[in-house]
Amino acid sequence: MRKITIAEILSLAEYKIRPVITKLPPSIVTNIYSPARKVFIKILTRETRDRRYIPPETESKTLWGINFQSGIFNAAGMFKHGDGYNTVAMQGAGAYLAGTSTGAYRRGNEARGILHPFVPYPLSGSASNWMGLPNEGHYSLAKKLSKIDKIDGCPVGISIAASPELSETAAMKEVLGGLFLYKKAGVDFIELNESCPNVPHGNQYSNTTLDENLINRLEYIGKNFIEKPNRMPPVIVKLSNDTDINLIPSLLDVLTGLGFSGVNFGNTSTEYENYINNIVPGERRLYNYFTSNFGGGLSGKILKKRSLELASYAAEYIESHSQANEFYVIRTGGIESIKDIRQSEEAGITLNQWFTGYFESFAKHGHSIYKHLFSKCN
Ligand SMILES: Cc1cc2nc3c(=O)[nH]c(=O)nc-3n(C[C@H](O)[C@H](O)[C@H](O)COP(=O)(O)O)c2cc1C
Secondary structure, X not given: OOOOOXXXXXXXXXXXXXXXXXXXXXXXXXXXXXXXXXXXXXXXXXXXXXXXXXXXXXXXXXXXXXXXXXXXXXXXXXXXXXXXHHHHHHHOOOOEEEEEEOOXXXXXXXXXXXXXXEEEEHHHOEEEEOOOOOEOXXXXXXHHHXXXXXXXXXXXEEEEOOOXXXXXXXXXHHHHHHHHHHHHOOXXXXXXXXXXXXXXXXXXXXXXXXXXXXXXXXXXXXXXXXXXXXXOOOEEEEEXXXXXXXXXXXXXXXXXXXXXOEEEEEEOEOOHHHXXXXXXXXXXXXXXXXXXXXXXXXXXXXXXXXXXXXXXXXXXXXXXXXXXXXXXXXXXXXXXXXXXXXXXHHOOOOEEEEOHHHHHHHHHHHHHXXXXXXXXXX
């Protein structure tokens, strides 16, 4: 029998005492969880594994000529500093996604004396965060990713975003520079984060018309990166789970027309009023405290229905319109079980990413997380 690890002990202990901690005054809960989450990730990513779990062959897929050992992997923001590849690759993750990174180092958000505010709503299977894209910048992260010793079946992806403070022109140039840096670093796919609600100007398309700046940025990347003659890594675009469903056909026409390789629905939500009823009454005080003092993005179970709705619609649209390139729909938001993955598959969604549900599941199953997930295969 293998020995239980520090991350497994901490995660299980936290899981057991959570219902008590989250009843403390909301400011104390936020003061505990915001730093503790980061310490936990550091510990987790240092736990390299020598025993590998390989998901059943039926779970593997080859997309854009790249092998994925399964159709589920971590969502962006979990490994902001490019650590933890071995940890998740050996667990059985279908891929590894680093970032989000921006052109230059960003400290991220701080308010009320709390750096990178985060709280879980454990009884509701959800969470709030207001991180503000802290990261070390493209150059440093690309250097780290270039040194990863990859395992076949677990490709490396990078999530990148424009620095929100830059002018549109400067931001586009910065993103382009990042795309080339990561291509040189040997990443297998790139996710363009066009949906962070925790920085100024994030989430620009979630109204009733397509945002002109978003289209300009996509066109710029299409022309200056995707269309280049050398073989470029596939670029997918991550949009918000708050996206107006009526915009999907025109968004997909733009993305497929410009040669993008996929779309991901999606990022966290800022529709606090909409989701309050999905938060159990005992956690509403914490929810109201966090959303009114920090705002931030909502994640977890509360997004399950919406991510399925948006991604299914997108998959249906793609299925019924022939494409010049390989184009896939990815679902993120509330994924926590094999049932969610099967529902995605039935709807024509090719890949799934998880964040909140990953940590819930890690608390129960530790490093056997993917083994447990796929043991419930049939
Ligand atoms: C603490 C935290 C940090 C996140 N950071 C990022 C990020 O840097 N880039 C990004 O695209 N999404 C980020 N996200 C959003 C997740 O990638 C994901 O889209 C969202 O949490 C919904 O998935 P889930 O319901 O499985 O958590 C973050 C989420 C959380 C909870």
